[in-house]
């Protein structure tokens with residue numbers, strides 16, 4: 001059952017050691033490096049369904065799902081089949097292709113705020129582009145984002161929300177000039193009063209508010225009752241745009257994303273992750289009147305050599321088709337709720353203070369006894385305990401995101417048996433860790 005005895009990482013360690021001489025930190029995206037759990041990453045060999053095999057042939061139940069896209073399970077046979085057929089016709093046209101229409105129609109039908117859409121190649125690109133559009137449309141420069149929300153690595157979004165809510169953001173990363181982030185205002189998540197104050201302090205200067213409607217990038221944090229409604233109202237009252245960054249939540253917490261789930265329609269939406277079905281895709285869309293600003297329909301420039309390529313469109317189309325099967329989101333809710341409620345119960349029974357939850361196939365657990373409503377609350381969680389938990393689970397064949405501040409994901413490929421196995425392993429690990 002348990003593979004702790006056989007767990008070895010000889011090949012992973014060798015490959016990662018070599019990688020560190022070739023790429024910064026040995027990786028092409030920072031969180032992959034396992035830095036916050038104090039270990040070495042495992043190097044994958046292959047993925048299928050709910051499982052991962054590493055180069056040392058350890059097998060894991062996967063709750064990262066390549067950070068969200070693998071909602072149908074990795075390498076779903078129907079997605080692979082469609083991709084192989086598409087491959088025969090070529091990988092990129094750099095010209096219109098009928099598949100773009102199909103995916104665009106599917107996205108427009110599903111996501112309430114989207115009447116017209118532009119495909120790009122990543123969530124970061126979608127967010128950078130939507131920011132330009134917010135400014136182009138309103139003729140205003142400032143935006144409000146929330147502390148702990150991630151909108152990709154565009155300069156304007158790399159802002160550490162410091163002390164005061166009305167304080168202008170400081171660059172979070174060297175290389176981001178102060179002049180670029182001085183228009184990024186920040187507020188604590190779930191704090192409507194802070195948002196109102198920013199609008200009062202900067203009348204007619206704020207283009208809009210962008211947020212993760214359910215946070216996944218500082219751990220799993222849900223919007224308090226009335227928060228999204230409040231933002232909708234405040235933005236309308238101030239002639240500003242409301243933008244939902246649904247790169248993570250789109251087609252994840254419901255087919256129409258958070259906006260369908262909560263019944264709040266933003267002006268603009270960004271998408272990514274799931275709509276690419278495991279290939280690089282992002283998208284932004286919204287009201288026709290706003291999207292008409294985008295070139296060549298309008299003057300706001302944004303372009304992409306590989307945007308809308310037939311492979312990415314194919315993976316997206318097939319993935320969304322699979323998600324349309326009745327019962328998909330009910331199944332994700334059922335297994336994910338079983339997982340998180342099981343984890344919380346086991347943790348409490350073994351003396352650990354925890355809080356957590358899920359919406360459909362997105363979940364999270366913090367090692368803190370207090371409720372988490374924003375990033376400051378999240379930071380109170382015991383990250384060294386999380387690191388031990390993470391390592392224990394890894395050694396027992398369960399792959400969790402290597403950070404307390406990341407949401408977890410299930411897929412339709414996860415079975416009850418996988419969940420039971422995960423809970424059994426969690427019990428072993430949590431018993432071992434001092435409460």
Ligand SMILES: *Cc1c(COP(=O)(O)O)cnc(C)c1O
Pocket residue numbers: 121122123124125127150151152153212216217245246247248272273282
């Ligand atoms: C992942 C993510 C992004 C960035 O997407 P990339 O494809 O990694 O560039 C942006 N916003 C949110 C909410 C995300 O979860």
